[in-house]
Amino acid sequence: MEREKIISVKNLTKEFGHFTAVKGISFDVYKGEIFGFLGANGAGKTTAMKMLIGISNPTSGEANVAGFDVHSQADMVKKSIGYMSQKFSMYDDLTIKENITFFGGIYGLSRIEIKQKIAQLIEELELQEVANNLVGSLPLGWKQKLSFSVALLHEPKIVFLDEPTGGVDPITRRQFWEMIYTQAYKGTTIFVTTHYMDEAEYCDRVSIMVDGSIEALDTPKNLKEQFKVDSMNDVFLKLARNIE
């Protein structure tokens, strides 16, 4: 059975002056999968992702996300996706409820829907006691979980997570991945970048970007067999070393 492609990228390139950050990458992501987007710092992951979420215009090439072209139909793409950046980006001077209200509001949810979402979210994340506290006062792990939930407020088809677990303790990371699995199980496609190779093992498929190009793309199991190693960590090191 042919699986439904939800992201389709062909020869996507981004140049900054003479520097080519992303060198004509091509790949597909299927509906409902957890797609790991790996690469060292500066490999071009974030740049590629920014093109997919419609805030960076490709220099050349095409990308189709949720059935829309990222360049010409950016607003339609934006309606269909959620995004959580590596930098915490909710308002520290607003409470949890106020943040949810605001982001729900700009995604076009009605006041009633927002109220329901707030109740549901606070229940799920067990934030009852801090719901009226300023977001700035929350521990980082809670903030990340909250960001993830807010990225899902408008029930997007795909959610993009840019290093969602950076600087978070192992227990919270574990919980975070449980949330990702729950969401994937509901049919949401997850596109996630990470530095943690143990997290790469959790993904359905991973791509590894080195120096602006995708050097490997397969399931973690196949990749380990292909490079004849025991862990994703070694796959990554082998790839990165080859380039140097």
Place this chain on the structure above:
Amino acid sequence: MKTILFIIQKEFKQIFRDKSMLQLIFILPILQLLILSNAATFDVKNIAITFVDNDQSRESRDLINAFKASTYFKVTAPHFSEKEAVEEMQKGKTDIIVNIPVHFNRDLQKDQKASISVSINAIDAATAGVENVYVTQILNSYNQNIQMQSKYFSENKEVPQNIMVIPSFWYNNTLNYKTFMVPGILVLLVTMLTLFLSSMNIVREKELGTLEQINVTPIKKYQFIIGKLFPFWVLGLVILTVGLVISKVVFNVPMLGNIFLVYGFTSVYLLLILGFGLYISNHTETQQQAMFIAWFFMVIFILMSGLFTPIESMPKWAQSLTLLNPIRYFVEFIRMVLLKGSGFYEVLPNLLIVTGFAVFVNGMAVWSYKKSN
């Protein structure tokens, strides 16, 4: 529309959450209005004057006493040599040196004529001119026969005594500086506050990273911009109201014209300033940069607004530059309406120009605001 309301709600929450900022927004302008309006006066007072009395006669002492009696002068201890007095001037302790020559008394008695020399510190030429007039007046009223040899400029103007000038001052007949300054300073405060707040607002979200989060939402440019700027527009009108109340209650500034006209004009004017702030915000990466640029323009706008120095006395090229200065039009407008009671048709040119600027600046601002790059 609904989306805009969510943004406005969020902006107001953030403004009111920051209590210290809120105090700054409201208390600082009030303080500035009270202080500046009293301090920014063109009256030349407390002029330091010193005498070199070479004559040491009753007449010379009378002359010095005539200056001591004047409220405009502060007479410092007399000196016995010109050199000493000049040193005082160098140190900045005196602005005028009056040198009374030997035989001053004798000449006056004998020839009905005597001359004294007056040296005026003319670094600030405008002040020096005023001081010269004051000195001349006191000398003349003391004795018509004293000839003043002013070192900073000498003119031998005989004022024919049979002509008397009775000036009549229109619109501000008591020549009250505050009446003249308060509306202008109010304009500055409204402008500064809204320009600074709006230019820092969006760039702040850039710094925090929240702007990126906004940019990945399907929100439309115009929704975001209106939602962002509307709270500051309201704030500007509130500050204007507070300022007008203070002008009336504390300074008793006359308000001859229609107050709704003032609000109407300010509403358009604020759009211009906010659009400019947004434009600055779009082209900067940090709040420091935004603040620096906003200040740069603000200083030029203030000095070339005609508030402190009359535009008519600027060189031609500078006068042409002031045509681009929004504050100029607002200062002109508010003085016309409050002090002269001008109506809609008299201020229409100003209104049209400001409207034109507002459309242009906001067009540029919206165009330069990019959700993607």
